[in-house]
C-alpha cells in the first residue's frame with residue numbers, strides 16, 4: 498500500500514476541461530491506491546455558483562469512464578468542495594482561505610497546500626499575487642502547479658516568472674510538462690543507467706542523428722482560438738520536444754535526484770547552438786494543413802475561430818544542434834504536426850557504422866515509443882530484431898515500473914506530493930529554450946509562408962523531407 502499523503506488541493510479552474518479530464522481521474526487513482534485517503538481535500542474554484550453537491554456530481558461523472566465502483570467514487574467525491582471565485586476579487590480569496598483552513602482542521606492535512614493553476618495563463622500572475630496578499634500560504638508546504646503555456650516568448654515568460662516569484666520561491670513552483678510524466682520518457686534515464694553500453698554510445702562518435710516526432714492525427718478541433726495565438730513551434734517544440742531532447746541528450750547526472758538532473762539539463766540547454774536568421778530559413782520548415790485527398794476534412798483556415806488568411810503553422814520540423822563535446826555535429830531532427838496519418842510520439846536514435854567496433858550492427862536504430870503505444874525497438878536494416886533488443890537494452894523486471902498503466906498526470910501529482918521536482922521544468926531551462934525559439938519565431942514573422950502546404954493525413958510538407966535529405970538522412974517514421 499502506498500504511503501498516505503496529506504494536503505488541501507486548491508484547483509483554480511475546477512469546473513474546466515483539464516480538471517475533469519485529467520486531474521480528477523488522476524487524484525482518484527491515487528485515492529484507490531491509498532496515497533490519498535483520509536487526510537486530503539480538494540477545493541475546486543470557478544466563477545459559476547455551484548453547490549458542493551453539484552460539483553461532486555461533476556467529479557463522479559468525470560470518473561465514470563474509468564471505473565464503475567460507485568461507492569468508492571462517492572467516498573472520493575466527499576473530499577471535494579466548491580468555492581465560487583473570480584480571479585480579481587480579493588474577497589473571494591478570503592473566503593477561499595477560510596474554507597481551506599477549515600478543511601485543514603477537519604481532514605488534518607498538516608496545512609500542506611497544492612495550488613493548481615487549471616485556468617487561462619493570463620490569470621496565473623493575478624492568482625499567485627492574491628494567494629500571497631490574502632495570506633493563503635501556510636506554515637505547511639505551499640506548492641504552486643503551473644500548466645502550459647509558460648509565456649509566449651522569452652519576454653512574456655520573464656514577466657510571468659517575475660510575477661510568480663513575488664509570491665512563490667522557485668523551489669515551490671512546479672511547471673508541468675506532461676511529457677515528462679510519460680512512462681517511456683521517465684524510463685530513458687533509467688535505461689541509460691542500467692545499460693552502460695547504451696549510454697556509452699549515446700554521443701557524436703556513434704550517433705548519426707536523433708529524431709523526435711510528436712505527431713497528432715487530429716486537427717485543432719475546438720481549440721482554434723488558442724491555437725491562433727500559439728502555433729506548433731510554441732505549442733510543442735519550446736516545451737515538450739525540448740524536454741524530451743533534454744532527457745535523451747543530457748549527460749548522466751551523478752545521482753538521479755532533482756538538483757543533479759536539473760544542473761545537467763541546464764548545461765545542455767545552455768549549449769544549444771545559436772541560430773542565425775539564415776540558419777532558421779535553412780534548418781526549420783513550417784506547414785499548415787489543407788483538407789485531405791477526399792476533400793472531406795476542414796483545412797486549418799476553415800476551422801472554428803481561425804482567421805481565413807491565418808499564417809499560423811500546424812506543422813514544424815527542424816534541425817537542432819548542440820555545441821558540446823558529446824553532441825557537436827549530431828543533428829537532432831524534430832517534427833510536430835497536426836493531421837498527420839496517425840497519432841504517434843516517438844524518438845528514433847540512428848547509430849552510425851562505428852558501433853560495429855563495439856559488436857553492434859552498423860546503422861542500428863533504437864526507437865522509443867512514447868504514445869499511444871509504449872515501448873522500444875531496435876531496427877537493423879528495417880527489420881525489428883527483438884532478440885537484439887534484449888541484448889542492448891535490458892528491461893527492468895520490476896512490474897511496478899513497467900506494467901502499470903500510470904497516466905502522466907498521476908505520476909506528476911505523486912511527484913508534487915513528494916516534493917520531487919526532477920520531472921518538472923525549471924526556470925533556467927525555460928530561459929534557454931525560449932531564447933532559442935524566439936530567434937526562429939522572429940525570422941518566421943518576417944516571412945510570408947505559402948499556406949496551406951500539406952494535405953491532411955500526410956506526413957507534412959515536402960520541405961520536411963528535404964531538410965534531412967540535404968544532410969544525407971531521412972525520417973525513420975515516414
Ligand code: NAD
Nearest residue numbers: 510511512513514515543544583584615616617618644645
Ligand atoms: P477551460 O476553459 O476548460 O477551464 C477554465 C477554467 O477557468 C474554468 O473552470 C473557468 O470557470 C475558470 N475561469 C475562467 N475565467 C475565470 C475567472 N475570471 N475567474 C475564475 N475562474 C475563471 O480550460 P482548460 O482546458 O481546463 O485549461 C486550463 C489550463 O490548463 C490552461 O492554462 C490551459 O492552457 C492548460 N492546459 C489544458 C490542457 C487540456 O487538456 N485541457 C492541456 C494542457 C494545458
